[in-house]
Structure formats: structure tokens, C-alpha cells
Amino acid sequence: MGTLRLCSCYGRRGIAATWGNGLCYSEAPTTAPISSRQGRRLASTEAGAVATSQLQVELANASGMVGFWQTLSNSTPVAYMQEALTQIHDYSGLPWWASIVASTLLFRGVVTLPLTIYQHKITARIEKIALEMPAIVEELKREAAMAKHKFKWSDKQTQVVYRRSIKKQWQKLIVRDNCHPMKTLIVLWGQIPLWIFQSVALRNLVYMLPDPTTLKAQIIATEMTIGGFGWIPNLTVVDQSYILPVALGLINLGIIELQSMTRTRPATRLQNVMNNVFRGLSIVMIPVACTVPSALCVYWVASSSFGLAQNLFLLSPEVRRAVGIPKTKAELEQPYDQLWLKIQQRTGQIESGAEQKSADKN
Known part of the structure; x- marks a missing residue:
């Protein structure tokens, strides 16, 4: 508008x-x-x-951009999300800020937590079948050498057949354990649409969309003006203190650094590039959060906080066994001690040698 x-x-x-x-x-x-x-x-x-x-x-x-946002704002998933947020607020009796936090924990607990556990299971299966490949590769090398001698193949022909055989055997293992690598992206398939729909739904509630003339929309918008907390009593205005936007950026950076510090293998070049991209996006989100209503900031901070707690929770070997994630060699035996040592190393409190000794013990 x-x-x-x-x-x-x-x-x-x-x-x-x-x-x-x-x-x-x-x-x-x-x-x-x-x-x-x-x-x-x-x-x-x-x-x-x-x-x-x-x-x-x-x-x-x-008009193209307006049309896109209007279509998204009037979409069926956003309408269902608006109704769900309203029902949670009405039945719980919580103020709007607490209702937003409670709905975020509920939706992420129902949608993204199971998907994250499933993603960890797929990653563990891939790691396990990767351990079977060295023996298979040695066997294929011997077979390729025998075939080259028997059929008088050239080196190029032998390499082509050898690589095809390795790929075929890898595909067989993936099918056997039902762990296609594309399934490791399943969290994004669930989390990104959920984040978008709930963000747009909250924006609609703040601006009385899609129909500002309805009494229900006007009542909800009025409730949000007094449904805040502490330094943001009005959820329809921006956070002038910038506390929530800065907290959002720091929590998102914390998630990225947590994943980086708990990685047991050296990061690939692509992983380093992606980490830097996500670090940049985390910083960019700070000025973005400074321009949106506080209701959206409350949701974004609550969602990111859930993600950080979820990652910390799933580091525990006991928790991983309880939810059915197989044990792998890359799993840390004492993840929280290792994480604390990494933090001390990055802040300069200890030297890298002490951290390496602790890793050897684990």
C-alpha cells in the first residue's frame, strides 16, 4: 500500500x-x-x-513487487497461519508477545525438530556407508586390472569402467540404507516456508490485512498495541532500543559458529564459503529487523533461539541415541567440553595445543 x-x-x-x-x-x-x-x-x-x-x-x-507481496499476503497458507496464531492467543489467554513465542516453539517443535532429527539420521547413515567404500574400491581396482589384461583395454577405457563401477556401488549403498544426500536438505524444505508464512501472517495481523475493515482485524491490531513487554509495550512499532535486532544477529551468528566449532573434520572450501555467506546474512538481518514491527522481531528472535537450543540439544550422545540417531566416528564423546575449549581458543584464553590434547582424549 x-x-x-x-x-x-x-x-x-x-x-x-x-x-x-x-x-x-x-x-x-x-x-x-x-x-x-x-x-x-x-x-x-x-x-x-x-x-x-x-x-x-x-x-x-x-506493481510487480506489490502484486507478489499481495498474492503472498492473501495466500491460503498465510491465512491458515493467521488463524492458528489468533486461536493460540485466544485460547491461551497470553499477551501477544508470549503468544508469539509459544506458537513459535510449538510450530518449530512439531515441524523442524523432527526434520532435524531425520536429517541427522541421514547424515549418520551416509557416514556409515562411506566407511564401506574403501574395501569396495580396492576390490574394484583388482577387477579393473584383471579386465584390462583380459580384454586388452586401454588405460582410458579401464578408468571409465572403473569410475562407473564405483558410482554404481555407491548408488546401491544409498538405496540399501535409504539415505540419498538430497535428504540432508529436508530441514530447509520445512523451515523456510514455515518462517515465511509465519512472518507474513504476523505482518498481516499488525497491518489488519487482508481486510482492514473487519472488526476482528481491528481488535487484533489494537491488542498488539498493548501486547508487548518491557521496553516494547507496542508490538506494532519498531524496537527503538535495537535490542531485539542486535540479539537476532548475535543468535544467528552463534548458530553458525556452533556448527563450525563442533565439526570434527576440516571444512571444505564450499563449507567455508557458505559459512561466510551465512555470517553476512546474519549481519544484514540486523538493519532489516530495525525496520519491521516488534512483533516480527519477537518471532525472529524466538525462532533463532529455538534453533540454537536445538543444535546444542542434539550434540549430546545420550539425546542422539534416545531419538534414534546412529553413533558415528565423527560424533564427539564430550561435545560440550570440546565446544567450551573451542570458545576459549577463539577468545585467546588457551592455546591450540591444549585444545588438541583434549580432542585426543575424546
Whole structure:
């Protein structure tokens, strides 16, 4: 709605400017040569046409973005999420800030936690079948050498057959243990849509969308103006103290560093690149969070806090066995001690040698 108003104002200014230019040229001294006046009018017409075409492009782009957000705001999943948030608030009797936190814990506990556990199971299975590959590779090498001698293959032909055999055996192991590597992305398939739908649903509740004229929307928006806590009593305005936006950035950075510090194998180049990308996104989210209503900030901080606690929770070997995640060689025996040593190392409290000795003990 704000974009439409901005575009309409811009359009009126552009039209007024073009009309004003026309008046200037029409009021030029009549003593100028006719050819000169015609040239000026032609230049004015061409400039006006260019300005109009540029304005049309800008309006088309703006209307496209507005149309996308309007479609998302009016979508069925967002409508269901709005209704769920409203029902949780009404039946729980909690203030809106606590209702947002409770719904976040509920949805993430029902959706993303099981998916995360399943992802860990798939990763553990992949690690286990990878341990079977060295023996298979040695056997295939012997078979390739025998086939090369028997069928008089060239080195290139032998390498092609050998690589195909390795790929085939790897695929057989994946099918046997039902652990396709693409399944390790299952958390993103569940978490990203949930994050988007709940964010848009909260935004709709704050701005009384999709229909501001309904009494229900007006009541919810009014409740949110007094449904905050502490330094943000009004959830429909931004957090002027910037506490929640900064907390959001720090928690997201904490999740990334936690995953980096608990990795038992050296990070690949792609992993390092992705870590840096996510670090950058965590920092970018801080100014973004400074511009949205506090209701959204409360949700984002609660969701990120759940993610951090979830990652810490699933580091425990006892918890992993309890939820059925197989034990692997890459699993840390004393993950919290190892994590604390990593933190001390990064902050310069201990040297890397002490951390390495502790890792050897584990």
C-alpha cells in the first residue's frame, strides 16, 4: 500500500514537471525564429516521451513487487497461519508477545525438530556407508586390472569402467540404507516456508490485512498495541532500543559458529564459503529487523533461539541415541567440553595445543 502511494505521488510529480516544461516553452518570446521554436518543442516532446516511458517501467516494476507481496499476503497458507496464531492467543489467554513465542516453539517443535532429527539420521547413515567404500574400491581396482589384461583395454577405457563401477556401488549403498544426500536438505524444505508464512501472517495481523475493515482485524491490531513487554509495550512499532535486532544477529551468528566449532573434520572450501555467506546474512538481518514491527522481531528472535537450543540439544550422545540417531566416528564423546575449549581458543584464553590434547582424549 505504501509503495502504491509512493508511486502515485511520483507519477503526479512527473506529470506536473512535464506540464510545467510545456508552459515554459509556450511562454518563450515570440520573436524567436520559427525553426528554433519548433526545435525546442520537438526536444520537449522527446524528453517527455522518455520520461513517460521511464515512469511506466518504474510503475510496472513497483506493481510487480506489490502484486507478489499481495498474492503472498492473501495466500491460503498465510491465512491458515493467521488463524492458528489468533486461536493460540485466544485460547491461551497470553499477551501477544508470549503468544508469539509459544506458537513459535510449538510450530518449530512439531515441524523442524523432527526434520532435524531425520536429517541427522541421514547424515549418520551416509557416514556409515562411506566407511564401506574403501574395501569396495580396492576390490574394484583388482577387477579393473584383471579386465584390462583380459580384454586388452586401454588405460582410458579401464578408468571409465572403473569410475562407473564405483558410482554404481555407491548408488546401491544409498538405496540399501535409504539415505540419498538430497535428504540432508529436508530441514530447509520445512523451515523456510514455515518462517515465511509465519512472518507474513504476523505482518498481516499488525497491518489488519487482508481486510482492514473487519472488526476482528481491528481488535487484533489494537491488542498488539498493548501486547508487548518491557521496553516494547507496542508490538506494532519498531524496537527503538535495537535490542531485539542486535540479539537476532548475535543468535544467528552463534548458530553458525556452533556448527563450525563442533565439526570434527576440516571444512571444505564450499563449507567455508557458505559459512561466510551465512555470517553476512546474519549481519544484514540486523538493519532489516530495525525496520519491521516488534512483533516480527519477537518471532525472529524466538525462532533463532529455538534453533540454537536445538543444535546444542542434539550434540549430546545420550539425546542422539534416545531419538534414534546412529553413533558415528565423527560424533564427539564430550561435545560440550570440546565446544567450551573451542570458545576459549577463539577468545585467546588457551592455546591450540591444549585444545588438541583434549580432542585426543575424546
